[in-house]
Amino acid sequence: MNKTFKIYAVIFAIILAVIALLEINKKEVTDWRKNFETSRKSPFGLYIFDHEAKFLFKDKLRKISENPYDYYENSDEKPHNIFVLESELDYESWTKIMDEVTKGSDAMIINQHIPKDISDSIGFYTSNFSYSESNVLKLTDKKFSNSFVKIDKFPGGRGFTFIKPEIEILGKIISEGSEDQAGFIKAKFGKGHFYVHSEPLFLTNYYLMKRENVHYAQDVFSYLPDRETLWFSDKKSEKSQFFMRFIFSNPALKYAWWLLLGGMLLFIFFNAKRKQRIVPVIDPLKNSSVDFVKSIGNLYMQEGDFHEMMAKKAQYFLHKVRIDLLIDTQNLDDEFAKKLQLKTGRSEDKINEAIILIRKAQDPYASVMKEDLLRMNELLDEILK
Incomplete structure (x- = not known):
């Protein structure tokens, strides 16, 4: 074993020891970002909802990977339910949804941000009304008097501040230090209806883990007619096709991968010095002319x-x-x-x-x-x- 190899072995062992110590003392970090992705198991992901959606929609839910504009341009659907959950749709797609509702479909929109032109056409306007650390979502119908959800982690604090008289308030947001605000409304639009909810957090993993909160979600979706529901979402629920996804999804394998790359970089760094090749000794050409003359x-x-x-x-x-x-x-x-x-x-x-x-x-x-x-x-x- 040469000296260089021993140096590499010692450095590699030290790195392994440091990583092992860091891994032992590492504390689990919770991702509190509001990603609303069906593949995420983080608190504000939609992994649980994605698996329970068939039950909530009575096995009549169909996911649509296209945006509403492209989908309705190429299909002619009979009246149905439309579901949009915290998606950034373009204006043309919102217009297509309004056209379908006018024809007799019903749309459940659970979004914190809806284009003002769209909300004005329907008859409401959203804005921040509360910065409290917790809010309570509660339905107004007496038969759902026991149906509520306490949003105690990063509530959006958005509600409906301007509502046309003909719009029905189905749920309120109760916030300490502020007046109750409408958070769930029903608006007649042509032959159909818009059901708009301003707080999508009640469908995330963190809140659906509590059994009592599931009843609130069931009651919200119970307003939709019993028919096929199309779920339009710009969140990709399919698993990543990146060939390293399995390694990166496993913390131990991920650290091993980075350790391997680090070791390779160290090896390249220490071997970057140009090694001098052995220069062969070449005898000078002999002047045979003198020998020839002598001969x-x-x-x-x-x-x-x-x-x-x-x-x-x-x-x-x-x-x-x-x-x-x-x-x-x-x-x-x-x-x-x-x-x-x-x-x-x-x-x-x-x-x-x-x-x-x-x-x-x-x-x-x-x-x-x-x-x-x-x-x-x-x-x-x-x-x-």
């Missing part, structure tokens, strides 16, 4: 062909003179000797002696000895040194 020289020496070696040396020397000193070597006369002496700075005697030996090397019939080769090689090297 050729040894061959000539073994053969005793001193004349050929002198000729090669002379040929190489004259080539260098032409290239480096820019002296014509066609005629090895006095003029050549003078130019070579001037450019090399060597004595005239050595220049003349070298020229004599070069001519001897160029003469194929000349008799050459080893001493001639050695002397010419010495002179030519000295001249071009």
